[in-house]
Amino acid sequence: MITVEGLNISLPGFRLRDINLSIKENEFFILMGPTGAGKTVLLEAIAGLIPVTSGKIIIGKNEVTRLSPEKRDVSIVYQDYALFPHLTVQENITYGLHFHRIEKHQAEKRLNRMLEILNLSPLQDRLPINLSGGEKQRVALARALIVNPRLLLLDEPLSALDRGFREEVRNALKKLHQSSNVTFLMVTHDFAEALSLAERAAIMDKGRIEQTGSIEDIFQRPGSTFVADFVGMKNLFAAQFRDTRAIIKNLEVELGRQPINSHGYIAIRPEDIVISKEALHSSMRNSFLGTVIGVFDQGFYYEVHIEVKNVIFKSLITKRSLLELKILEGADIFFSFKSTAIHNF
Amino acid sequence: MKREPFFWVTISCGLVIMAFILLPLIELMTAPSVSMLKETIKDKDVVRSIWLSIYTAGSAALISFVFGTPLAYLLARSEFRGKRLVEGIIDLPIVIPHPVVGIAILSVAGKNHWIGQLFSELGIRIMGSVTGIIIVLTFVGLPFYINAVRGGFESISPRLEKVSRSLGASMFTTFFRITFPLAWRSMLVGIIMCSARAISEFGAVVIVAYHPMIAPVMIYERFEAYGLKYSQPVAVWLVFICLVLFLILRMLTLRKPKEA
Structure with missing residues (x-):
């Protein structure tokens, strides 16, 4: 259990105000928010890399607010990998083991496990400059996890990667989280990442947490x-998939394709839902x-909520269409959307 | 393609500058005969003064290394009120006229100042001593060391240090395992810049210590007493040493550092 209580941080030109968070043991927790919201500052404060003005950080049963970073058992992975350029892949991964009393035999076992899970064995003797982005981030993950931290902080670990590598590292993250008992706290901009990896999340803005929840x-x-x-x-639904159809509660929606890479969600942007008087x-x-x-x-727009079979769809229309269609609360109305407007994750 | 007139302006200015720098140096280097050069280097006074120049400049660089490295790190890593002022103070020795530096140091080290009195009680002599020369050379060389090393530290991402800390390394361990291996090249460059600057100092040294004689003072003395012809061979040897320093510097900075 990681708990942040009433955390305040003052930096030149930036403040974190009254941050409260509680993350369960072995949870995958996501932190989202626009650039400049203070996500990285919060991560670095939890890692002990930024001094805290007031408030508490508790990891497990220990308060670590005033503890130096090397005593916290909190690893961090950055967007730009931050690999030590003068050390080989193997030296990078095993760097942290020097500071933990670990038997040689045990250390080797951990290294081999990391190399295997992250598929890094053939790269062991290379220098970071000779690695692709995806490879670098896998090395950074191995380096962070080999010390068995209590908490792994991930600062937009996928943002700097090309599409193909992003998928590769995302799968690695999922696998690592499932096969260890480490708690993951990840910052991301990407909703698909959030949905496919985490159960709970918090949204930050201007140094505050706006919302926490599933x-x-x-x-x-x-x-x-x-x-x-x-x-x-705005239209996000947990769904079950049958063939090319998605079923939300009792409502069947046609995807027009086999669902890809499914985590059991479909989403439709409100502007993609068209309202009409007659069936189109x-x-x-x-x-x-x-x-x-x-x-x-x-x-500029009106948001119209329409209910069918206990499922609520949200549509955005212009004021002019609202008047033309004479949309009023309680009225029955047709709405439709293209199967290509449906996103599924 | 027809070249613009502007292109020819840049080329001709470049050529003028090349000639301006190289002509006097080439003239100087080729003026003394080989036998004269040999004879000069056999002169015990000349060898002693060149050795003293290298020794004092090297000591100044070493002192800058020991005291300047932590300050350079501080300037590279932290923001604090008055940082601009500190930076300005560090650059002061570059802009102050050289004889003024000598006079300023003497006014602190003289009998009328408590620091000078303290030194004389401890048996340390500044005026006319090797200690005095090293103090002067450190004064003029320090900014070059700090600025070079500071740049080196700044080019290392603080995130590397943060990751190292989070993996269990203390700040000291982090410095020696991560920061130092990545910054040593800039420290070496700083040491060379500092000693190159120190070895060429004349104006400040001549005020604090005419004797023992460093090479630039000896060149000046020979010129004053015997004329151009006798000062040239000593100058050639000094230039030769400065060139060697410069060559090492170029070799070190031209090699591409590893990238993250």
Whole structure:
């Protein structure tokens, strides 16, 4: 259990205010937020690399707020890998073992396990300059995990990678988390990463935590307009897949394709949902008759909530369409969306 | 393709500057005969003064290394109020006229100042001593060491040190296992820059210590007493040594450092 209580940090030109977090043992927890929200500062404070003004950081049963970083058993992995350029892959990975009293035999066993899990054996004697981005990040992961930390901090570990490598490292992360009892705390910008890796998350903005909760909660029930705006994808549903169809509660949605890489979610952006008076006979594969349960002014747009079979869809329409279609609460209305507008993760 | 006139301006200015630097040096180096050079290097006074120059400049570099490295690290890694002021103070010895440096040091080391009194009670002589020369050379060379090493530290990502700490290494261990192996090249460059600057100092040294005689003072004396012809061979030997230092510097900085 990692607990952060009322944490305040003052840096020149930046402040973290009243941060409260509680992460369960062996959980995969995600921290999201726009650039400059203070995510990296929070990670470095938990690692002991930035002095804390007030508040507490508790890892397990021990308060570590004033403990120096080398005594915390907290490893960190950065977006830019931060490999030691003068050391080989093997020397990089085993660096931390020098400072933990570990038998030689045990150390070798751990090294071999890391090399195997992360598929690094053929690269052992290379210098970091001769590695690809994905390889570098796998080395950084091995180096961080070989010391058996209580907590692994990941600062956007996938953002600097090309698409192919990103998938590779993401799978490695998942595998590492499942095969160890280390708690993972990861910063990311990418919703797909968040959904595929974590159960719970927190959203940060301007040095504060805006919302903490299960990923689904955060996406479906944003606690503030900031979070709602930030997550963007307002129609997010846990779904089961049957062939090319997704089933949300009792509602069947046509994907028009086999679901790929499925973690059991589908999402539709609100602007992709079209509202009409009559059923549309067009290329839209999904068309439903629902009841309007709410209309919300969003400035330039209106957000319309439509319920069908206990599933609530959110659509964005212009004020003009709202008036033309005479949308009122309680009215029955058709809405449709293309199967290509459905994202699944 | 027809070259722009601007291109020819840049080329001709470059050529003028090359000639401006190289002509006097080549003229100097080729003026004394080989036999004269041989004879000069057999002169015990000349050897002693050149050796003293190397020795004092090297000592100044060593002192800069010991005291300057931590300060360079501090300047590279932390932001604090008055940092600009500290940086300005470090650069002061570069902009102060050389004889003024000598006079300033003497005014602290003289009998009218408590530091000078303390030194004389301890039996340390500044005026006309090797100690005095080393103090002066450290004063003028220190900025070159600190600036070079500071740049070296700045080019090492602080994240490497952070990762090292998080893996269980103390700050001292981190410095010796990570920072130093990545920064030693810049320290060596700093040492060479500092000693190259120190070995060429004349104006400040001549005020603090005419004797024992470092090479630049001897060159000046021979020029004053016997004329150009007698000062040239000593100058050639000194230039030769400075060139060797310079060559080592170029070799070290031209080699590409490893990238992360």
